[in-house]
Amino acid sequence: MLNKKEIQKKIYSITNTKKITKVMEMISIIKMKKIKNKINNMFDYFHTLTEIIKKLIYLMKSKKETNIFISSKKVTRIAFIIVLTSKGLCGGLNNNLFKKVIPYLKNLSSKKIIYKLIILGKKEINFFNQFQNxxxxxxxxxxxxxxxxxxxxxxxxxxxxxxxxxxxxxxIAFNQIRNKSNYTSVIKTLFPVSLKNNNNNKINQNSWDYVYESNINLLLKNLFNQFFNIKIYYSVLENLFSEYSSRVISMKNATENSSNLIQELNLFYNKLRQDSITQELTEIISGASEVLMD
Structure with missing residues (x-):
């Protein structure tokens, strides 16, 4: 059973931990806001570029043109970008991504599809030891x-x-933002780009057309290169925002748990202190009674 001195040490230690988790929560909130500003600054450009790509693909398909960036072919070799967290203490963020990615990789192996992993981040790399080669x-x-x-x-x-x-x-596999405090693990295709899952009826072909002033292949190469890079960077920022958001929640929960634990330890300390006082009073009364009886 703990004595009063040991309980005081525990209260002191947990109080210091509470201060640390509170500071980490505040730091994560500040970083989360900075990442959110970057995402907001990129949002219009990224989605405008995406719409241009969609229209180009639609136009090329309507003219029966082909291009390496949009043409589907038999898949035998895959490059897989996996975005992990920059640091730990962010709940089950990485684990949720692994639950999505690892079965997918095992399925590729079962189909004899060759794949190479590009892993960003340093946390939970041990999960990929089985795919070291x-x-x-x-x-x-x-x-x-x-x-x-x-x-x-x-x-x-x-x-x-x-x-x-x-x-x-x-x-590319990453954690996509759903709202301020929620995210979902997703696997998305960067290339070849497709109109799949998009409503082509919303594109009014008569309202626009593109006139290529230069070589079409050069134009598409530069355009898709820009789309490729901006899509990856945007996905990384979304994953980073999810990381900070998850860490805010984890640190907030840790701070609240520390407060509850400190409260319980204070009650236990006061109980021991009261028991000690009661015991001392009992001993004094007993001693006084024996003196009076003598």
Whole structure:
């Protein structure tokens, strides 16, 4: 059974932990707001570029034109980008992503499809030890130098590999924002780009058309390169926002649990203190009674 001194030490230790978790919660809120501002600043550009890509694909298909970035083919080689967290203490964020990704990878193996992994982040890498031979890039310092320019440099080779038909498909797995405190793990196809799951009837072909002033292949290469890089960077920011959001919740829960534990320990300490006082009073009364009887 704990004595009063040990309980005081525990209360002191938990109080210090509570201060740390509260500070980490506040820091995560600040970082989350910064990432949200970056996402908001990119939102219009990213979605305008996406709409242009959709219209181009629709136009090319209507003219029966083909291009490596939109043409579907038999998939035998896949590049798979997996976005992990930059740090820990963010709940089950990575585990939820693994539950989505690992069965998918095992399914690819069962179909004898060759795949290479590009892993960003340094947490929970042990989950991918079983796929060690498939890891093409493991960038554990990716988030330390995170900006659009460095992100573009990281994936420049991957884009070139796709153009050279070294890969038939490029996927990305990350945690996508649903709302301020909720996210979902998703796997999305970067290339080939498709109109699948989009309502083509909403595109009014008579209201627009594109006149290519330069070589169409050069235009598409530059346009899809821009789309490829901005899509990856946008996905990384969404995952980072989900990380900070999850850490805010985890630290808030830890702070509340610390408060509850401190309260319970204070009650237990007061009970022991009261029992000790009662025992001392009982001993004093007993001693006084024996003196009076003598």
């Amino acid at each position: 498939n890891i093409k890039i493991y960038d554990n310092n990716f988030f330390k130098k995170l900006n659009y320019l460095n992100s573009t440099k990281t994936f420049k080779t991957l884009f070139s590999d796709y153009k050279l038909n070294k890969f038939d498909k490029i996927l």
